[in-house]
Amino acid sequence: MNVLIVGGGTAGWMSAAALSRLLPPRTIDITLVESEQIGTVGVGEATVPHIRFFNQRLGFDEADFIARTGATFKLGIEFRDWARKGDAYLHPFGAYGEPLDGVPFHQAWLQARRLGLAGDLPRYSLPVRAAAADRFRPPDPDPEAIGSTYSYAYQFDALRYAAFLRAHAERRGVRRVEGRITDTELDGESGFVTAVTLEDGRRLEADLFIDCSGFRGLLIEQALETGYENWQHWLPCDRAWAAPCPADGPPPPYTRATALEAGWAWRIPLQHRVGNGHVYASDFIDDDAAQDALLAQMEHPPSDAPRQLRFVTGKRRRQWHRNVVAIGLASGFLEPLESTSIHLIQLAIGYLVEHFPDPDFDPVCAAEFNRIMDLEYERIRDFLVLHYHATEREDTAFWRHMKHLDIPDSLRARMALFRERGVVTPYRHGMFLDASWYAVYFGQRVTPAAPDPAAVGLDAERLKTHLERLDQGIGEAVEAMPPHAEYLDGLLARPRGAAA
Amino acid sequence: MNAPVEAFTIAILGEGPEAWLAALAMARTVPVARRPVTVLTDPDAPVSSPAVALHPSVTDWHNALRLDDATLVNRAAGAFSFGAALTGWTGPEQTWFNPFSGFGAPIGPVPFYPIALKLRAAGVPMRLSNFSLAALAAQTNRFQVPDRAPGSVLSTCRHGLHADAHGLAKLLRESALAAGVVEEQGTIRDIEWAPDGAVTALRLDGDRRLEAGLWLDASGPAARLASRLQANRRDDWSGLLPCDRRLQARVRTVGTPPPYRHLETMAQGVIEHLPLHGSTALSAWFDASEIDDESVHLKVRDAAGAERLEGLTIEPFRPGRAVEPWVANCVALGEAAMQLEPLGPGAFHFARTALQRLLELMPGEGGSEAVRTEFNRRAAEEQDHARDFVLAHYRLNARQGEPFWDAARQGAVTPGLAHRREVFEARGIVPLEDEEPLEADAWLNLFDEHGLVPRHAGPLVAGLDLDTLAGHAEKVRTFMLGALRTMPSHEDTLLSLRVAKGQLESTIESVSLAPPGRGEDRTARK
Numbered sequence A: 001m002n003v004l005i006v007g008g009g010t011a012g013w014m015s016a017a018a019l020s021r022l023l024p025p026r027t028i029d030i031t032l033v034e035s036e037q038i039g040t041v042g043v044g045e046a047t048v049p050h051i052r053f054f055n056q057r058l059g060f061d062e063a064d065f066i067a068r069t070g071a072t073f074k075l076g077i078e079f080r081d082w083a084r085k086g087d088a089y090l091h092p093f094g095a096y097g098e099p100l101d102g103v104p105f106h107q108a109w110l111q112a113r114r115l116g117l118a119g120d121l122p123r124y125s126l127p128v129r130a131a132a133a134d135r136f137r138p139p140d141p142d143p144e145a146i147g148s149t150y151s152y153a154y155q156f157d158a159l160r161y162a163a164f165l166r167a168h169a170e171r172r173g174v175r176r177v178e179g180r181i182t183d184t185e186l187d188g189e190s191g192f193v194t195a196v197t198l199e200d201g202r203r204l205e206a207d208l209f210i211d212c213s214g215f216r217g218l219l220i221e222q223a224l225e226t227g228y229e230n231w232q233h234w235l236p237c238d239r240a241w242a243a244p245c246p247a248d249g250p251p252p253p254y255t256r257a258t259a260l261e262a263g264w265a266w267r268i269p270l271q272h273r274v275g276n277g278h279v280y281a282s283d284f285i286d287d288d289a290a291q292d293a294l295l296a297q298m299e300h301p302p303s304d305a306p307r308q309l310r311f312v313t314g315k316r317r318r319q320w321h322r323n324v325v326a327i328g329l330a331s332g333f334l335e336p337l338e339s340t341s342i343h344l345i346q347l348a349i350g351y352l353v354e355h356f357p358d359p360d361f362d363p364v365c366a367a368e369f370n371r372i373m374d375l376e377y378e379r380i381r382d383f384l385v386l387h388y389h390a391t392e393r394e395d396t397a398f399w400r401h402m403k404h405l406d407i408p409d410s411l412r413a414r415m416a417l418f419r420e421r422g423v424v425t426p427y428r429h430g431m432f433l434d435a436s437w438y439a440v441y442f443g444q445r446v447t448p449a450a451p452d453p454a455a456v457g458l459d460a461e462r463l464k465t466h467l468e469r470l471d472q473g474i475g476e477a478v479e480a481m482p483p484h485a486e487y488l489d490g491l492l493a494r495p496r497g498a499a500a
Numbered sequence B: 001m002n003a004p005v006e007a008f009t010i011a012i013l014g015e016g017p018e019a020w021l022a023a024l025a026m027a028r029t030v031p032v033a034r035r036p037v038t039v040l041t042d043p044d045a046p047v048s049s050p051a052v053a054l055h056p057s058v059t060d061w062h063n064a065l066r067l068d069d070a071t072l073v074n075r076a077a078g079a080f081s082f083g084a085a086l087t088g089w090t091g092p093e094q095t096w097f098n099p100f101s102g103f104g105a106p107i108g109p110v111p112f113y114p115i116a117l118k119l120r121a122a123g124v125p126m127r128l129s130n131f132s133l134a135a136l137a138a139q140t141n142r143f144q145v146p147d148r149a150p151g152s153v154l155s156t157c158r159h160g161l162h163a164d165a166h167g168l169a170k171l172l173r174e175s176a177l178a179a180g181v182v183e184e185q186g187t188i189r190d191i192e193w194a195p196d197g198a199v200t201a202l203r204l205d206g207d208r209r210l211e212a213g214l215w216l217d218a219s220g221p222a223a224r225l226a227s228r229l230q231a232n233r234r235d236d237w238s239g240l241l242p243c244d245r246r247l248q249a250r251v252r253t254v255g256t257p258p259p260y261r262h263l264e265t266m267a268q269g270v271i272e273h274l275p276l277h278g279s280t281a282l283s284a285w286f287d288a289s290e291i292d293d294e295s296v297h298l299k300v301r302d303a304a305g306a307e308r309l310e311g312l313t314i315e316p317f318r319p320g321r322a323v324e325p326w327v328a329n330c331v332a333l334g335e336a337a338m339q340l341e342p343l344g345p346g347a348f349h350f351a352r353t354a355l356q357r358l359l360e361l362m363p364g365e366g367g368s369e370a371v372r373t374e375f376n377r378r379a380a381e382e383q384d385h386a387r388d389f390v391l392a393h394y395r396l397n398a399r400q401g402e403p404f405w406d407a408a409r410q411g412a413v414t415p416g417l418a419h420r421r422e423v424f425e426a427r428g429i430v431p432l433e434d435e436e437p438l439e440a441d442a443w444l445n446l447f448d449e450h451g452l453v454p455r456h457a458g459p460l461v462a463g464l465d466l467d468t469l470a471g472h473a474e475k476v477r478t479f480m481l482g483a484l485r486t487m488p489s490h491e492d493t494l495l496s497l498r499v500a501k502g503q504l505e506s507t508i509e510s511v512s513l514a515p516p517g518r519g520e521d522r523t524a525r526k
């Protein structure tokens, strides 16, 4: 089967690298076409832990990857000023505490707090305390050890990651074509895309087209007119200013997301620079004010001129339509508040492999792929809306709007359940586990009316000992971790294994 | 210490294992001193099922209840199970086996099923259950409690257990009473309602009154309390599933029980053999418009190879579920919430998952609005999946030329089942949703044995040549046969547990065959 990947951004090269690795050689022939003239979106630097499994399956050496992409380690995201100005919490890659007698930790903690026996929730999270101390080390492989109770991700330079993936994919036989696509041919009967034509007249045919052309959705939308489900009424931010700057001191092992007056600003620390950006709602703030707000909170003046990006939050009605599968920004957009876009690329690749088309393009495979991707998209959407909606802020029109928003029913039911009894129902498909929901709920002042009755039944002495033991164990584990910068330097100084 | 006292007391209706399991689970999570638990048993209640099948996850749950396999073997005539053998569904005299656990082993990222499909397409006979240690063991009457050591072949198996319902109820009752649960005997005369529709108290015979804040109805299909809550509508499945009557009985047996249950078809329904120590519990589900009670009685007797059936009951069976098992402050559990032939997990299993959900969602001081909605949503999802699993057996049956089975093949298919079948037939995979009562392999095996053939085996297996695949299959099989050879017989395993208890004969409860205080054939009709 001939596969043409349209686009050479993160989505295009991740797809090329993964498909050439995962699909049996000789069964497919992959070509990727990209246009230097158009370029890539160039942002997308913060990730979630799943990226490590992606890298592992592709056989990447971690130290080599870190060195080539300017990457740093990430233990979570720090949210500032979300529920109230002055608030700060970290959404860690790891659960709080440990259950006691079968009672979930957060329930036991709620009870302990009522009895005046507990410290703040973040005390009982190793990644939160390690991040606060700017320390990092990979988790302990012994699952019994307290040092195993977290995971981690990376912050990297998107352009370098694409180049890294490109080198890998080309070694595995992916053919790269440089050129701008100006035309698309459809089969008169089936409506399938049969070929694309480049500016210089070259014609590229394929059986399967993977549309990684970014926001424009060259094939999925411009050619096939698949349609778009607009979610701006729930997530009104529609623009961003992005600008890098030099770092002020060693990189902390986390990303920061600071709520501003009509949106929020990211700070992503890399080895060689800091990525900054301001995601905002143009209905509530104009472009100049938004740029000023970005620059005002940066530690240094930008090292490159700020770039503006525009987007429409939502997703394609079908991510896979006929013989076109959209991956990356071509498939939809969810703002980078929880660093989810690259993960969605990874998920799409995994589900595409599982439902990879046969020569007849069984429509059931496409339908099933779309069903699962829709669930993933909707559940991330709900989680993002939660960040804005769970607020007490009414200081600007934007925050008043978000606080009183008519949220999706699925989120309303989830929030009601948490407020009433502190329960988060797990999903089968849905990247954020219960621990993430707890982190944002508690971090944004959504607290249950009362703990689990089983927690109320716990013996107070046992509860106290349990919390003290955790607190102390975590304290010792953090103490034993090296500073993030030191760990990073050690890794970079090591002789590197060749990239696989 | 001035921790707040619980908002309510709990009353549980029922006398079978579901009711006592509920009582024990409640008392174990919050001490009864804080939250009293009463079980209201009715001496005139109809007999519950003679035996229960504990699905594998039930045995995982032992720990929380401080029960173990050995106790159940000794005190509830327990016998182990690796799954179900099904006869007559896929063709005359055909038997297939659906183990609790999965099949084969993957090659890296390539799952076993596409491997089997590709080999089969090349003419190699591949039956999934031949690559299941549990199925192989069941066939040869071997049984060993699976370990959890990663990498061991035995750890690929999962086991369940069959128990005498009376013995199990007694065991759970003892533990519950020891944990402070109070038993009250009585018949409901009247219900006292709060203005919001909640039940505040029951008036019982002898001018007694029972108050509670939360009611759990585990009184079986009669749903003594739940059926009285007006809003408790039923989703009726009689248009989908053909059987509307159930026979239950048991026969004495000698020798070691086989380590599986058996579900065989008859011309107008299904017979289940659930082996226990010293007896086999028999159930039959049938269509009363096709066959009368007496004929079913004879058929079951013959199927059991017995001279007579003991403890025979025949009663109406109404497939369906409560639209909302939790209404106001009353939660229906087990057959009070749903009736469904146990071609997959049975009523006791669903009582157990409902309890687990209830513990997770137990109302606290914050109220019960959201937890109730969530409980009902999740229960509905799980129960509809369970129904679809049962429905698939009927719709895909291969008994030709008999009105009951021909009609069962024809009927409507739910969207959930249609979707699963469609994806299976396209790709040989089974989509799973959030609240699944069964693993994907149970569905795969069902579809496969019933002759559905995926159009395509997926892209990954295409990269592996036949020699590699055949070598892999051979290796898996050899590995399993090796493990099988060293596996003790079911008999030896049962004996070792009895001996381990150290009190061989003395503590084994003699399980009375007829339910206490009850004549035979009470509800049989001609």
Ligand SMILES: Cc1cc2nc3c(=O)[nH]c(=O)nc-3n(C[C@H](O)[C@H](O)[C@H](O)COP(=O)(O)OP(=O)(O)OC[C@H]3O[C@@H](n4cnc5c(N)ncnc54)[C@H](O)[C@@H]3O)c2cc1C
Pocket (backbone or CB within 6 Å): A006, A007, A008, A009, A010, A011, A012, A033, A034, A035, A036, A038, A039, A040, A041, A042, A043, A044, A045, A046, A047, A158, A179, A180, A181, A182, A212, A213, A214, A215, A216, A218, A240, A242, A277, A309, A311, A327, A328, A329, A330, A336, A339, A340, A341, A342, A343
């Ligand atoms: C403000 C912002 C911040 C973000 N932050 C994060 C983050 O922190 N974490 C995260 O995971 N994600 C983030 N994302 C998302 C992330 O940037 C993208 O998911 C990722 O970069 C993938 O982009 P892409 O490859 O789909 O598209 P692009 O990078 O836009 O690539 C499109 C490709 O298509 C090619 N192309 C387009 N048209 C043609 C044509 N006519 N002919 C030939 N080639 C063509 C282009 O040349 C290019 O190679 C962010 C996005 C935005 C907008």
Ligand SMILES: Cc1cc2nc3c(=O)[nH]c(=O)nc-3n(C[C@H](O)[C@H](O)[C@H](O)COP(=O)(O)OP(=O)(O)OC[C@H]3O[C@@H](n4cnc5c(N)ncnc54)[C@H](O)[C@@H]3O)c2cc1C
Pocket (backbone or CB within 6 Å): B085, B094, B095, B096, B097, B125, B126, B127, B128, B129, B130, B131, B135, B136, B138, B139, B260, B448, B449
């Ligand atoms: C507890 C229990 C466990 C059982 N476990 C198994 C088991 O693990 N494996 C098993 O085969 N039978 C199992 N059976 C079924 C029983 O052994 C069958 O009666 C027996 O396999 C039928 O063999 P047969 O030669 O009479 O006829 P057939 O069923 O016609 O079989 C002939 C051959 O074809 C193969 N075959 C049958 N159906 C298929 C199929 N759908 N796809 C590919 N090959 C097929 C069989 O393995 C056999 O080699 C089990 C039965 C019980 C009671």
